[in-house]
Amino acid sequence: MPSSSHRARRSKATAPDALMLFGATGDLALRMLYPSLYFLDASDLLPDGMRVIGAARSDLEQDAFRQMVRHALDARADGGVSEAAWARFAARLAYVSFDASQPESFQALARTLEGASRTIFYLSTSPGLFGPICTGIKAAGLAHAGSRMVVEKPIGRDLKSCQAINDVLADAFSEDRIFRVDHYLGKEAVQNLLALRFANTLFEPLWNKSAIDHVQITVAETVGVEGRWDYYDNYGALRDMVQNHLLQLLSLVAMEPPASLEPDSVRNEKIKVLQSLRPIHGRDVERCTVRAQYAAGVADGRAVPSYADEAGGAAGPGTSSQTETFVALMAHVDNWRWAGTPFYLRTGKRLPERSSEIVIQFREVPHSIFSGSDLVANRLTIRLQPEEDIALTLMNKTPSLEHGGMELTPLSLNLSLSHAFKDKRPRRIAYERLLLEVIHDNQTLFVHRDEQETAWRWVDAIRTAWDRQAVKLASYGAGTWGPAGAFALIERHGHSWAD
Numbered sequence: 001m002p003s004s005s006h007r008a009r010r011s012k013a014t015a016p017d018a019l020m021l022f023g024a025t026g027d028l029a030l031r032m033l034y035p036s037l038y039f040l041d042a043s044d045l046l047p048d049g050m051r052v053i054g055a056a057r058s059d060l061e062q063d064a065f066r067q068m069v070r071h072a073l074d075a076r077a078d079g080g081v082s083e084a085a086w087a088r089f090a091a092r093l094a095y096v097s098f099d100a101s102q103p104e105s106f107q108a109l110a111r112t113l114e115g116a117s118r119t120i121f122y123l124s125t126s127p128g129l130f131g132p133i134c135t136g137i138k139a140a141g142l143a144h145a146g147s148r149m150v151v152e153k154p155i156g157r158d159l160k161s162c163q164a165i166n167d168v169l170a171d172a173f174s175e176d177r178i179f180r181v182d183h184y185l186g187k188e189a190v191q192n193l194l195a196l197r198f199a200n201t202l203f204e205p206l207w208n209k210s211a212i213d214h215v216q217i218t219v220a221e222t223v224g225v226e227g228r229w230d231y232y233d234n235y236g237a238l239r240d241m242v243q244n245h246l247l248q249l250l251s252l253v254a255m256e257p258p259a260s261l262e263p264d265s266v267r268n269e270k271i272k273v274l275q276s277l278r279p280i281h282g283r284d285v286e287r288c289t290v291r292a293q294y295a296a297g298v299a300d301g302r303a304v305p306s307y308a309d310e311a312g313g314a315a316g317p318g319t320s321s322q323t324e325t326f327v328a329l330m331a332h333v334d335n336w337r338w339a340g341t342p343f344y345l346r347t348g349k350r351l352p353e354r355s356s357e358i359v360i361q362f363r364e365v366p367h368s369i370f371s372g373s374d375l376v377a378n379r380l381t382i383r384l385q386p387e388e389d390i391a392l393t394l395m396n397k398t399p400s401l402e403h404g405g406m407e408l409t410p411l412s413l414n415l416s417l418s419h420a421f422k423d424k425r426p427r428r429i430a431y432e433r434l435l436l437e438v439i440h441d442n443q444t445l446f447v448h449r450d451e452q453e454t455a456w457r458w459v460d461a462i463r464t465a466w467d468r469q470a471v472k473l474a475s476y477g478a479g480t481w482g483p484a485g486a487f488a489l490i491e492r493h494g495h496s497w498a499d
C-alpha cells in the first residue's frame with residue numbers, strides 16, 4: 001500500500017462521486033457492504049458527497065430502501081448505530097429499480113448518475129449478469145475514465161468461463177479500472193503477513209527450502225452450506241475456496257519480496273508463484289489430493305445432517321451429489337526458493353472448529369547434542385481466524401538441577417494481535433478495507449486478471465484429473481477433521497497436520 005501522503009495526494013484527484021451497487025438487496029450487500037460503508041462513514045473515511053446508490057430488480061421506494069439498509073446495520077453493529085452517523089449515511093443513499101435485460105434501465109441509471117464521472121460500479125450479482133451490466137454501462141456512456149468496476153466472485157467456474165467474464169469486463173473497463181475482490185485480502189491478519197515477512201529482518205533469510213521443511217495452510221469452517229446449496233453444489237471446495245482464498249494465502253507466503261507495495265509490484269510477485277505451481281494432473285491426483293463430502297455428525301455441539309441431506313433446490317434431500325466439501329492437497333512451488341518444500345493445503349466445511357492458519361514448519365536441527373530429550377523443530381504459526389495470533393515455538397531448557405544431560409521443553413513466543421491492539425475498534429470487516437482501497441484507487445489488495453486465470457489453470461488440471469481418474473469422493477463425519485485420506489496424504493511424507 002502506498003504511504004499515507006501518497007494516498008492523500010492520489011485520493012484528492014480521484015475521489016469517487018458515487019458508488020452504484022448492483023445486487024443491492026442481496027445477502028452480501030446486507031451483511032457486509034452497507035455495514036462496511038456505514039462504518040467507514042462513521043469513521044469519516046468516505047469522500048464528502050459520495051452517493052451510495054443501490055440497484056436491484058425489486059420495486060422499492062426510497063424510504064423502504066433506507067429502512068432495509070437500517071435493518072442491516074442494526075443487525076451488524078454490536079455497539080448500536082449512532083443516530084448522527086446514520087443520518088449522514090442515510091443522506092447518501094438512493095435506490096433505482098433496475099433490470100439488466102432492459103435498455104431503458106441503463107437510461108434510468110444514467111439519469112441517476114448525471115454529473116458523476118468517477119462512479120464505482122460494484123457487481124454483487126450472479127455472474128450471469130456481469131456481461132449485460134458491463135455492456136449496458138458502456139453503451140450508456142457511463143464507463144468514464146475515472147470510474148471503477150468492482151467484481152465479486154465467482155468469476156467463472158473454470159479458466160474458460162473466467163476468461164469469458166474477464167473479456168466482457170475488459171471490453172468496458174481497462175485492467176487498472178477493474179477491482180476483483182478476494183475478501184481474504186481485506187483481512188487484517190492476511191495483510192499482516194506482508195508486515196511479518198517484509199518489515200522484519202528475522203524471517204527473510206530463513207524463508208526458503210533450506211530452513212523450511214514444509215508449509216501448511218488450513219481454512220476450516222464449522223458451517224455447512226447455509227442455504228447456498230445450489231451455488232455450492234455447482235462449485236465445491238476446490239473452486240469455492242482453493243482457487244481463490246487458499247492460493248492467495250499461498251502466494252503471499254511464497255512470493256519474493258516485492259520492490260514496493262504498489263499494485264503491480266505485489267501482484268507480479270504473486271503471479272510468479274502461481275506460475276511456478278507444479279501442475280497436479282494424471283495419476284498424481286491420487287497421490288497429491290483428497291476430496292471428500294461430509295456425512296451426518298455433530299458440529300458446534302448439535303447433530304447436523306449430511307451434505308446430501310441438506311440439499312436444497314431441485315436436488316432435494318438424499319441427493320447423490322458428488323460435490324466435495326473438503327479438499328486436502330500437496331502443492332509444490334517449483335522455483336529456487338521452494339524446490340522440495342511441500343505446501344499442504346486443506347479446507348472444508350463442517351470441521352470441528354472455525355480456524356484459518358498458516359504453519360511454517362522449520363527443519364530439525366542437523367545434529368542434536370541433547371541426548372536426553374526429543375527436539376521439536378521450530379514452528380511459526382500464523383493464525384488468521386478466529387483470533388489473530390502469531391506463535392513461534394522454540395526449544396527451552398526445563399529448569400532443574402539434573403546432571404548428565406539437559407531436559408528440554410518446547411515453548412511458544414506468542415503475539416496476540418487482538419490483545420496488543422485491544423484499544424482499537426474491534427475487528428474491522430474485511431470489506432471496509434477493500435472498499436477504502438477502491439475509493440483510494442489502489443489495486444494492491446485486488447486480484448489481477450493474470451493471477452486469477454493462472455490459478456484457474458492450476459485448479460482446472462486437478463478437476464480434470466479427478467474426472468479422468470474417477471477419483472473417489474471420500475466421506476467424513478461432520479465435526480471431524482476430514483477423511484482418513486487427508487491424514488495419510490501428509491503422513492506419507494513424514495509430516496502431520498498441526499491441529
Ligand code: BG6
Nearest residue numbers: 153183221223240241245356385
Ligand atoms: C467464501 C466462500 O468466499 O468464503 C464461502 O464462498 C466461505 O463458502 C467463505 O464460507 C469463508 O469466508 P470467511 O471470511 O468466513 O473465512
